[in-house]
Amino acid sequence: MKIFIYPIIGILISMNFSIAQIMESKNNNEPKSNKMLYHIELDTIQHIRWSAMLSLDKAIAMDSLKYTYYWTDHIAWDYDLNRMTATWIGGQNKQTFIIRKFSRTNEILKFEIGNENETGWIDILKIMPNKSILLTSENEDLVNGMRDGSFTRNPILTEQ
Secondary structure, X not given: XXXXXXXOOEEEEOXXXXXXXXXXXOOOOOXXXXXXXXXEEEEEEEEEEEXXXXXXXXXXXXXXOEEEEEEEEEEEEEEEOOOOEEEEEEXXXXXXXXXXXXXXXXXXXXXXXXXXXXXXXXXXXXXXXXXXXXXXXXXXXXXXXXXXXXXEEOOEEEEO
């Protein structure tokens, strides 16, 4: 099993701006953005697991998530597209990972994060139908035969 800090699996954010303010669509539906740093702050995390046979969306639709534990702590993630790094910040502690691949499609930002050798998890930032923003993250490795991750509600998102 790869050793990675469990990343955020899902962040549902109620924002006062639309994703269009973050990314403007071109004629070919690929958003253009000069935003190069995305900073997310959160205080609570709900860890979850679901069947390896299901995508996260399917597991949610089937109401088959297992809520394994819940914890509170003020942490942040910085996604720096200039340096291609993702930095976890917990108080005085920081741990930096490599953004191995980044893509932008329609209103979706996708970060593949890990080390110099392999991807450990994939974070996806997308607009939801209710205009909130969702950040999902799925670990690449299974844990006891199940998909693994976590989510939080009402974090703060800023971009530069």
